[in-house]
Amino acid sequence: DVTVGVLALQGAFSEHVQLLRRAAEALKRRTAQDVRWDFIEVRTPKELEQCDALILPGGESTTMSLVAARSGLLEPLRDFVKVLRKPTWGTCAGLILLAESANRTKKGGQELIGGLDVRVNRNHFGRQTESFQANLSLPFLRATAETGADQPYRCVFIRAPVVEKILPRHSGIQAEEAERDATVVAPSKTPVDDLAKRELGAEVEVMAKISTRTPALQENQEHDHAGAEDIIAVRQGNVFGTSFHPELTEDPRIHVWWLDEVLKAIERRQQFELVDRTV
Numbered sequence: 006d007v008t009v010g011v012l013a014l015q016g017a018f019s020e021h022v023q024l025l026r027r028a029a030e031a032l033k034r035r036t037a038q039d040v041r042w043d044f045i046e047v048r049t050p051k052e053l054e055q056c057d058a059l060i061l062p063g064g065e066s067t068t069m070s071l072v073a074a075r076s077g078l079l080e081p082l083r084d085f086v087k088v089l090r091k092p093t094w095g096t097c098a099g100l101i102l103l104a105e106s107a108n109r110t111k112k113g114g115q116e117l118i119g120g121l122d123v124r125v126n127r128n129h130f131g132r133q134t135e136s137f138q139a140n141l142s143l144p145f146l147r148a149t150a151e152t153g154a155d156q157p158y159r160c161v162f163i164r165a166p167v168v169e170k171i172l173p174r175h176s177g178i179q180a181e182e183a184e185r186d187a188t189v190v191a192p193s194k195t196p197v198d199d200l201a202k203r204e205l206g207a208e209v210e211v212m213a214k215i216s217t218r219t220p221a222l223q224e225n226q227e228h229d230h231a232g233a234e235d236i237i238a239v240r241q242g243n244v245f246g247t248s249f250h251p252e253l254t255e256d257p258r259i260h261v262w263w264l265d266e267v268l269k270a271i272e273r274r275q276q277f278e279l280v281d282r283t284v
C-alpha cells in the first residue's frame with residue numbers, strides 16, 4: 006500500500022485527488038506493478054503521518070501557510086520534506102511553499118516549508134497576464150514510456166511564480182544537520198550512495214522552462230523580459246515543483262510520471278533501510 010496525501014487546507018486539492026486516481030489507473034495499465042494506492046486529503050499532523058508522499062496544491066500560499074501554522078502542520082511538513090525526505094510535489098502556491106526563499110507581495114510574506122534551494126518570484130508574470138495557458142514541451146515526460154510523452158503539455162499559469170534563482174545547496178538546512186547528513190552518507194559504496202546523491206546531497210535540477218517569446222507572454226508590457234527563459238519546473242532529490250497547475254487540466258501525464266517517481270523513491274528507501282539494518 007502506498008498512501009499519497011494532498012494537502013487540503015485551501016486551493017485545488019480535490020482536482021489533484023481526481024487526477025491522481027486517473028494516473029494510478031494509467032500507471033497500472035502501463036506497468037505490470039500492482040500497487041494499492043490510497044489517496045487522502047491531509048488536514049492534520051496525524052493524516053500527514055500516514056503519507057508516503059505528498060502534493061501541495063495551487064491556491065494562495067500566504068493563506069495556506071497561515072492555515073498550516075494554525076493546524077500545527079508547519080513543523081510536521083518541514084520534517085516530512087527535509088528530515089524524512091519523502092517525495093513531495095508542489096504546484097504553483099505549493100512550489101512557493103517548498104522554496105527556501107520567496108519575495109514578499111502586497112499581501113505580505115509567509116512562512117515557508119522549504120526543501121528546494123531556490124528563490125521564487127511570486128506573481129511573476131504581472132497583472133496583464135495574470136492567467137494564461139501555453140503548450141510546452143516537458144523534457145522529463147519524454148523519459149517515460151507514457152504514450153504521447155512527446156506531445157506538448159497544456160500548462161495553466163495563474164498568478165504563477167517562477168524560480169528566479171538557484172541558491173547554494175543546503176541554504177535552508179542548519180549547518181549542523183547538513184554535517185550530520187554527511188556523516189550518515191559517507192561510509193559505504195552501497196545503494197546508500199545512490200540514495201544519498203539523490204535525496205541528501207541532491208542538486209537542483211531544472212526540469213522545464215518557458216520562453217519569454219511564448220505568444221501568451223508577448224504582449225505583456227509589464228513583464229520584465231530580461232531573461233530569454235524562465236524556470237517553471239525544478240526538482241531537488243525528493244522535492245519537485247511546478248509553476249503551473251497540472252491539476253487544472255484533464256491531462257494525467259505529469260501525475261503518472263510523478264507516481265512512478267514516488268515508487269522509485271520508495272524502492273530506494275527500502276534498499277537503504279535494508280542496508281542500514283545489516284551494517
Ligand code: GLN
Pocket residue numbers: 062063064065066067096097098099101127128163164165166
Ligand atoms: N500567486 C499565488 C501565491 O502567491 C499562487 C497562485 C496559484 O497557486 N495559482 O500564492
